Amino acid sequence: MNRLRNELVVYAGRLRVDPWARDLGPAWLLIRDGRFEEIAPGRTRPAEWPDARPALDLGRAVVLPGLVDSHVHLTESGDGTGEDVAAARTDSERVELGVENARTALRAGITTVADCGGPPEAVFAVRARTAALPDCARTLVAAAPITTPRGHTWRFGGEARDAAAVRELAERFALAGADFIKVMASGGGTPGAPAWEPSFPEESLRVAVETAAALGRPLKVHCLSAGSMRTAVAAGVTLIEHGKFRTAGEDGGGFDPAVAHLLAEAGAVICPTLSVGHHVLAAPPDVSGDAGTLWRRRHPHDLDDFRRLVESGVRMVSGTDAGWRFTPFHALPGELRLMAGAGMTNREALAAATTGAAAALGMGDRIGRIAPGYQADFIAADADPVDDLTALDRLHAVARDGHVIR
Template identity: 30%
Template sequence: MAIKFENITLYTGTGKKFTNSAIIVQDDKIIASGDEALQQEAAETIDGSGKTVLPGFFDMHVHLGMDGIADPFSQVETDTQATSAYRHQVNAIKQLQSGVTSVRNLGSKWHIDLSYRDAVNSGLLSGPTVYGSGQPIVMTGGHGYPLATEADGVDEIRKVARQTLKQGADVLKLMATGGVMTPGVDPGSPQLSEKEMQAAIEEATHAGKTTASHAQGTIGIQNAVRAGITTIEHGIFLDDKTIELMIKHGTVLVPTLAAPYYIVQNANTGGIPPHAIKKAVACFTAHKESFNKAVKAGVKIASGTDAGTPFNLHGDFAKELELMHEGGMTILDIITAATYDAAAVLNVQDTVGSLEKGKAADFILLNEDPENTIQAFRNIDSVYKGGKLVHDQRNRKFVHSY
């Protein structure tokens, strides 16, 4: 049955905005939007006066196996496989309730994100669409090793890449530098080499998959970009040369501004490992400055939170959008980065990521227009995935759809 939402403000996700507009969905697809939808009738019409409709958000960097506790690696190291699987489901539902209908999970021990993805896709569980990396690939003792696969040298990296793809990974995650959360490593120091990453990226490309690199320090970012990485995660120390290199190669930045923000904001609450606080504080200002420079230069941006890191909770996607706005992005560009451009990173932009005829009916209704107030991203009326109502904020109800 076709359902028409009319009298709405409509953001398509492709940089366009319409007022007093409409959208028509049938089953799991959009059959008309904008002027075309205004001219068509539907079996059911819903008056959306005062509502704003956006494509469902993509959070391009999450860890569903971590809750955002003060020391999430301790959680990873003590969870059983079953507990971790339950945790994935609980956190994924929080994402869905915040308007995130698709997540790119960049690191789960035992490749549990891939099993969770399959459970959602088969209808066994309700949740957002999941694109998973399984266990990240790191050098021995590299950043994130508690939930990763360690390997050294081109041949070992190539074999692990093939093994991870065999497990069904949608994306390979590689650690190009040290990071904040792992003790004994420096965020600015290179880890996997350009040649090592190139071997993994080559395997991913052969399999039709994409890649992502945790990359905070300048040299490591440059190594990853030259190796052909799809996205740079974090990008804390970006200089002009690195930004030019990213633009030349078409590399996308997933900034995860919320990750250091929440560590710094909660530094005195106790529980966050001291090494993480020290490194986050040292990186905080540089991260904001790097993001602002990247935006001004025209680097392609896709939204991602790094949800699961300390105090960076699943379901708080709006904070990342607010920080992106503070960093110089317009509301229209933020919406595109969180929808169509994110889908394009995953090569699924032809089927999802914008409110256009023939695409998946993943969309959200807000009670306000984000161009009037940034707080609108938090004021969710309802969430639809595959044309079905999955969250009704008015009644504070999560709707399971099997």
């Protein structure tokens, strides 16, 4: 292959290598074969870099790492489509939908997405397709969530009756190439699987923890109630999806300070997916229907519970649940503003979508910051998101693996 096609020089007017950097001076970036090879601070291009390399001038922008959405469902539509319609799609239709959703995510500056559950053959095919398409976000997949019989998302094919079945499914999905393992520790939006009811006992979750560790895979566990989080922490779970305190009464009274303390003491990380309620409420009432009525009660409590978790010292990473209900695949910048508005600083929210999310996915040495050896994922905004998170809505450039798509 022509060597010049694998090399790119970028000039950044202000470079933010990660959310914690304090010096946002000008810098030159040398990208080779999809990775950052060298970073040269200052306004002067290094003399030893030949002028023949293609160059991108972002002298009027703040250049920072690409964003990570830790929780999406690429084979879902995010337009309020009902379970019956979604279940009737063919795998081919799901794959085409997933590729387009990954394309939408990248255009929004989201260079990596973690698909937290779908039909295994479809999500593996989406990952293979998007890996070869530079205009799509990098895709990590979990295959089907492991759930109880007729539990939440059972239609994806991950039903497990007991601890032995949990182990067998985790091993099967990892052998097939899953990047991480997903387990449902409570019910959720699937009819007949209430969010406030725990699913697996501690024994089954402990088997999931041990199996994922033995396979070298991160384990993400869906928890929508205090009881499910308590059981998960007792089993050794450290990555919790949603982290809600649902009750049968849906009265917002489920927050448990003791559980918040357990989470903080265990060093657990929560992906709060605040976007779900936000986008349900943004839909017209005649479209959102019963979901709108439900989330008008839920969402204020979710925001307050998030604030109380942050105040308790629980760490957060970013994820939107894009594809579920009405959540679109460009929702992550808005998710960060929800997180900042409910108790985090802008800097902390940005870290949740870069360094923190990368570390939680076991990729902290590959993505989430701009440094030599890291994948050349970057975005360029007209202002520093640490000062103004709305800058993430005004991007001048987006690149995954050094391929600039806008």
